[in-house]
Each structure stands twice: as structure tokens, then as C-alpha cells.
Amino acid sequence: MNIVKQKLAAFSFATIEEKGKTITVTVPKENLYETAKMLRDMEGTPFDFLIDIIGMDYGDEGLGVIYNLCCTHFPAYLIALKTSTPDRENPMLYSVHDLWRSAGLYEREVHDFFGIKFINNPDMRRLFLRSDWKGYPLRKDYDADPAINPVPLENELIENMETVPSITLKMGQPVESTRKLFGEEEYIVNFGPQHPAMHGVLHLRASLDGEIVKKIDPNFGYIHRGIEKMSEAYTYPQILHLADRLDYLSGTINRHAICLCCEKALELEVPMRAHYIRTIFDELTRIASHLLGWGCTAMDMGSITAFVYGMRDREKIMDIFEETAGGRLMVNYNVIGGVAQDIHPNFQNRVKEFIKYMRKMLKEHHILFTGNPIMRDRMDGVGYLSKEAAISVGATGPSGRASGWSCDARKIEPYAAYRQVEFKEMLRQDGLTFDRYVIRLDEIEESLKIIEQLIDNIPDGPYAAKTKAIIRLPEGEFFQRVENARGEFDVYINSKGDKSPYRIKFRSPCMTLVNALQETAIESKVADLIMIGASLDYVIPCIDR
Amino acid sequence: MKYEDFKENEYLEEYVDELRRNGVNIFVGKLDDLINWGRSNSVWPLTFATSCCGIEFMCLGAARYDFARFGWEVTRNSPRQADVVFVCGTIVHKMAPVLKRLYDQMAEPKYVMAFGSCAISGGPFKSSYHTVMGVDQVIPVDVYIPGCPPRPDAMIYGMMQLARKIKVQEFFKLPKQPLVVRHCEECNDEANQSGLLHSVHNDGTEKGGKQ
């Protein structure tokens, strides 16, 4: 990391701060692209993984953007590249979409929320909100009066969805231009928002040539609930409940992330017992999520029986959750400082029973579906995602690991009880639909091993640390990475010392997966498009937040 | 659950009895019964889920809860062929017109169930700028099932309530709706069971409003 600091020191305009494993670099907006390019192409330690772009409203100091960068060779070290513009009326920054492919959607998100326009980004439509939405909701001066933006009763015009504005520099002056996304002759089919295979309300507009997909345009926002804005008015314990509802299939893990982030900020010592219980819950959630993912993959392929079998096994986990925590899908179990209540006396026995049962069922699942020749034909040789592309679009989690990218946050920066257990990070090299499918079943196996190591060794002691009645985080920025069932889920909290955050940002692992869909599904058949989508296993409310 | 034990809203059935007493043609009445029997036992849901509650809807279709027992497992993907739309999950501004269009595309008779607190009132996202505060602002709702998300059992219960509600409909008297208003609106008389306006109100004024 010293080399990085030396290189950065060569830039006289940059201010550098170091805190733990994170280097914060602040640059003026004119030098942003230059710095980003340098970091991206740095020899030996190329910062090739753009974790997230966080838009910020600094109030009177204007609007800003934070780029969280990571080098895949040394994934534990982060660079937070900051820039800001004082212009609130017509803020403009340079786009980095040509350095990282994931930046395209992230910049659209920042544009949507803060109104910052990115010069050279070819697609500057709003990402979540309709094009006729007035105002930029995450700005601090946003007027949330429902009279300004009433509930619309007419669909958004296709024209508005297809007209893509962009800003380019001509003779040093920014020029706005628009273009049409699809030609007149193209045969465009809508998949979604209400479509059985879209795993929620993703809206894909696909241009087809017969059965071949030529172009895909994903539209989001059909479940955008504005969780980040709401969180700015909520206290930290309240935010936990919203986190469950982001990616509801790994709700426990998301909640864990916020708890960890708050505990980090409060420098709270969490009892070991809580860490163990949280880890077991995380892994159970991961198994439940992968089972559902497995089932949905099967269902998208028309094999409903496999889906029902997956759900049947998932119910066993739901039973365990229900007994201890009281909830089925929304477990609401993690709290800041530990867990909400102690485990049920039956908990350990039931988990052990479940491990035995699940091992048996995994074999059955492999026989029923993995070994099926039709299924192998459908999945083998389809939907290739190379390692470089996976890193560039930021497809973390099982999807990235199926392409050979070691990106498990549990290994990179072990949290909770992951230091105490031995487990393998599942890696496959081929990056095909089949690998993405099989790696999930392998991860179930691995999760069972983790639980097996923990379940008998839960230490005695309190299940939660004592916290104050009103939790106020100290002033500063806090960042926590955890591995959720779909990839890296990160929480960024910017606190001003209040009982609610100044800005909270969740990194959605699913948004980058949709990026990967765009990357892989072109020139494949419609049926393969559905299969690739199923194998990436995105959850839309996680994208839309 | 036995049918006899299921008595939280037997007032619906009391309506039917009352209507029968008030002189329904025996033939028409029996035919009505047959039609309502068919309709209430064959409610095909549309696969529509926006978020969390959709997972519980999937659980409902799977082995443990198995809504096929009631004959509801024929989930149709085309709104033209579905009878009921479960609004599973939050409806936001961008989704509202889509939901409305889906509802419009369905063939009569069609029913709506608001599943989960988001669909009922906005739920945990009440204070958001982009959430619709309850689907009843967009489409009419027949049954509300509270919970976040509701358990599949709750959903089965809600479906049974819907089935009961369907049994009150009268095929040959459309478009009169089931008696929702139980009092005379103009003089606020709760005792008026017929649901119509009084021709002469309790306070003596004539139909057409108080001066």
C-alpha cells in the first residue's frame, strides 16, 4: 500500500488520509478522471474493482461523490476517492464508465438521486424514478410533498423510456444530446415488470431477432421504496428493520452488516456468544436463500417439482428461525450489540438434525436436477462471464466466484465468528451458467460445515452487549463489508453524531449482477436469457432499495 | 379447520340467508348457489409479487402449506385468465400504473387481495416519498391480510374469507354490489339493514337530502 501512497503523493492536488486499511483521497473534480485512471491502471496493484459510487449532499459545500475502489490482488485494502462540486444548480462531473463497466449504472443512480450529471456517460436517464419525477430525492433540500409528485395512473411513455440523454464535451463546453435506444425496425419484447421469471419486478426490454437477443435494456425502480432517504430520518435500531427488507432472502445478513457497522463506530465489544449465534443464523439464511435460488432456477426451466422440493427443505430452516426468533422470513434477530434474545433450548438439536437432513437432500437434489441431461444441455456452454468481465462489472458473490474471482468478504475481512471456523471459498473457473448454478449447491455444503463447527461450541455468556437507550454514532464515516447470499453487501454510514445517520448507503450486490446479465446474455436465445438471469439469482428489491 | 369453526365473519352468510328470506326465486337462487359454489372454489391467482411477501406466496404453493388443497394452485401468468391478484409487496409510484393496467386486463369477476402491510397502507415504508400508501388508492381491494410479511397460514385464512365473500354475490342481480353500506348514508341510521337510502328519513325529511 505504500507504493500506492507514494504514487498518490505525486499528485499535488490530492489530499490523502489513512485510517486502518482505508486510504481516503480527495481530489478536485477536474482531476478526478486522471486520478481514477491512474489507480485503475496502476502497475502491480490495479484498482480494478469499483465497489460502489456513493453520492453525497454536503449541504452548502455542494454535492459530492465517493468512489470506493478495491484492488483484487489485495482485496482488504480500500481507496475512497472523493470529489465534490459546489454547483447545486447544474452539477457536473466526469464519468468513469470507461474505466469500470459497473460505473454506468452507479452513475445513473447518483444522477437520479442527486441530479449530478456525468459528462461522457452515454446513458444519463434516471435509474429508479420516472423521467417526469420532479426533484432529486436524496438531496437534503428535497421537498417530499406528495402534491408535487402524485401517484401516477398512466404508464410511463415508451418514448421517455427510450430517449437517452447524454452530455459530451465539445470545445471544452458540455453539450447535451439525446439518442434513441432502439431503432424503428427492432422487435422489442418486454420482460416484466410483471413476469414470472423476473424474480420480482425487473423490467427488461429486449430487442429480439427471432429467438436471439440482440440488446437488453434493464429498467429499475418498480420497487424503489426510498429506504436510504427514509433512513436519514430514522434512528439506528429502526433502520435495522428496513435492512431486512432490502434483500429479503438474506435479510439476516444485511441486518448483521448494519449492526457490525454501528458496533464498529461505537467501538462496542460484542460477546462471543452473539457472534457465534449470528454466524449460524447468517449461514442458515444463506442456505435458505440458495435453496430458493436453486428452486427458482429449476422453475424457470420448467421443472416445478424441483422448486417444490427446494421450498420443502427451506421450510425446515424457517422452523428453526421461528422457534428462536419468532419470524419466518423476516427474522428481526440481530440488534446492535448482539442478538434480540437467547437461542431456544431446542435450537442446537434442531440445527444438527437439519444438517443431517440437508446432506441427504443435497444428494437427492443433485440426482433430480444436476444430473438431468436436459438440464446439463441447457446450462453447459451458455452465458460465459469471464473473470475480467466479472471484476469489471463488479459481479461479486457466487456469480463472481463461478468465474474464478476470489471475492468472499468472509475471507477478505473475517467478521463475527468466521475467524474461528475453517471453510473453503468455493471457486470454479469456467464462468458458465452451470458453474453459477452448481457453486450455490457447493456453498450450501460449505455452510453446513461452518454451522457444524460452530453449533456445539457456542460459548456461554450474555447474548448481547449493553447499549444505551438512544444510540448515537460518533461523527465520522464508517464502512462495513459482509458477504450476503448474492455477493458483497456493504454499508456506508456518514454520521454527524446524531441518533440518525446523515447519509447511509447500501451496496446492492444485485445491481452489478444485472450488469453481468447485460454482459453475458447478448447473442443468446430467449430461453438462455431467462436461464442466465436465474443463475445470477438477483433480487430486485435489493437493487431498487 | 372445520367449516363450522370458521365463524369470524359469518355475518356474510347471514346476509345470504336474509336475502333468501326476502323472497328469491327458487330457481334463480339455486342457480346462484351453483355459480357461487363454482366461483368460490376455483380462484386462480395471478403470479404477481413485487417483494418479500412474494416469497411467502411461494411457500404457500409449496409442499408445507399447499394451497392446491383448495384448488388455487392454477397460478396463471396471463392476467386475462386469472381471477384474483395478490398484491404481494410494496407498490410504488412507478409500479402503480402497471398494477392498474394488470387489474384492467383481468376478466370479470376479479378480486384483489392486499397481502402484507405495505399493500394495505404503505407499512414500514409509510414515510417514503415513492411508496403508494396502500393499493386501495389504485385498485379496489376485497380482502386485506396484515403482517410483514403475513404467514402462509394467514394467507389461506384470507383466501377462505374471499371464498366466503364470493358466495354472497348474486349473479342475476349485477351490478348491485354486496351490501357494504349497512346504514342509510343520508341520515346515518345504523339500524337500516337493507343498505338503501330511506325514502323517509328518521328525522322526517324526505329522500334527497336534508336541507
Add this chain to the structure above:
Amino acid sequence: MFDFAIVTSWIDQFLRSFLSAGWTLFVEFVLIGLVILALYAVLALLLIYVERKVCAFFQCRIGPNRVGPWGVLQSVADMVKILLKELINIKRVDPFLFKAAMFLVIIASICTFGALPFARGLQTIDFNIGVFYLLAVSSLGVVGILLAGWSSNNKYTMIGAMRSGAQLISYELSAGLSLMAIVVLSGSMQLSEIVNQQAEMWFIFKGHIPAFIAFVIYLIAGHAETNRGPFDLPEAESELTAGYHTEYSGIQFGFFYLAEYLNMFIVAAIATTMFLGGWMPLHIPGWEGFNQVMDFIPSVIWFFGKAFLCVFLALWVRWSFPRLRIDQLLNLEWKVLMPISLINILLMALLVL
């Protein structure tokens, strides 16, 4: 074994006793039409119920059990509902073709009923080109599906219909060729003749390996023609929402739904007639006692028993396998099934010679 010809000829004579020949014929036509329609409806309801129950058992569920005892009235309730459901008039469809499509589909499947020998003496028309007629009529349905997809003016239905067209026309070939193997074996196209020849031994045993191969190919191809199971691309739910019938509502959709199940039965019935001896009981040469016991079971039961066995096979496949992709589907037909059935006919011819 009871011969249904006794009943039919008695009705014929009874009518002739007080009506002229022309009127008798007319009344008989009407009667037969009614019986076939009733059979059609009852069979469809039964098949839908059976499918839902069987599917539930495959999936560790219970299946319909609330409406009527064991849920047997479930499909009746569905029928009542669907009959009274609103028919939506859709703008920008081709109104005539849109409404005609489902009738084409349903007429195609009803027509096949006319030629099926359900029991001894229970066959409406005994063509001398019965096999040819069955093939011709059952492939009419594709026209209906194509029209439905095209006239709906919807992109999903269009893709579904095109898939369906490609699929049905391809699989029609191997279905026909595998039936030809039996025609070669029996030397006749008349269904009654084919069934009678199987009195001693069913063709699937008589024809040795080629007949068995033909049977398997026919089951696969026939299954593909019904648009079900791993071959349900025209209505692939996860891709095309509801495929070619996306825009149909109420009973218009109900007709497609019925035809789908009936086609499944028809495929099973043809397989029964051609390979499994039709209504002929199971006879094993040499076992006289056994053969006589088998003769006591009525021919109707034999026919429907065998047909439902084939239906069960179809359901089993339907609920176990994932869906094929369109190119794999066509590869399977043109690169695997077709060559095999051609060689199979050759083998059969050699066997007969």
C-alpha cells in the same frame, strides 16, 4: 366379452322401427355427436383432476381435497367458473381469426374421437384409412394454435405460435413414421383390423424390437405434439408468460386448456390402439386359463386402463423434466428421432418379409 355392437344395432333397429331410413341416420348422428361431446367433457374434467392429483403426489403435496370428496369436484367448479367468466373483446386483434382459432383446435381433437375404437364394437366410423385419418386430423390443431398466436397481435403469442408451428410440424413426422412401422407390420390402415390382429398378442410384443422402438418414439413425439412437459415451449411460462393463449380469457382460454388435456389422452389412446392392443385383453399364447380370466374384464376397461397408463407416463415425464430449448428440441427431432424412425421402418419391413 361384451360386444357393444349389440347395443348399437339394437338402437339402430329400434329407431328404424318407427322412422324412415333418412331420419334414423339423422337421429343417430345427433346421438353420436352428443355422446362424443359428453365423453369429451367428462374425460377432460377427469384428466384435469388426475393431473392435479398426480402432480401433487410427485411434489410431496396433497392436491385438491376440499371440493367434494377427495376434491373430485374441483375441476367441475373450475368449469362452472370458467364458463361464466367474462370474454374480453380486445382491440386490434383480428376478430374472426381470434375467435375461430380455438374452435379449430377443439374440432381437431374432437374429430379424432370419431375414429377411436373405445371397445369391442364401439367405434363411430371405421375407415379403411383410419391411421391416416387420425394423423391428418390431429395435426389440424397446429393451424388453430398458429392462428391464435398470430391473430392476438401480441409479441409473446407470436413467438409462442411460431415455436409451436416449428415443433408440431417436426414432430408430426416421427409420430407418423413410428405409426407407419405398425402399419407395415399389420398390413392395414384400418383401426379395427389393427386391433383384431392383436387378439393373440399385442403389437409391442409381436413386433419385437422395432415395435418397441416405434412405441417409445411415438410416445416422445406424441408428447411433444401435445405441447406439454419438457416440450412446452409454446407456452413456456418463464419465458412467454402464457404463450400463444396469453390474450384469451374465460371459456376461450378454457377451450385451449381442454384441448391440451384431450390431446394428451388422444396420444395415449392412439398408442394404446396401435401398440398395446386397443381394447384387446392381455393374452399370452399358451396360457389358456390366464387368457380366459383376462377375457372377463370388459373391453372398455382394457382400453381406458391402458390409455390412462400412457397418460400417467406422460404426467410422470411432465413433472420430472425441465424444459428444452428450441434448438435442442429441433435437434432431437431431426437428428435423433427422425433417422431412428426411418431405420426402424426398414427393420420392420425386413422383419415382416
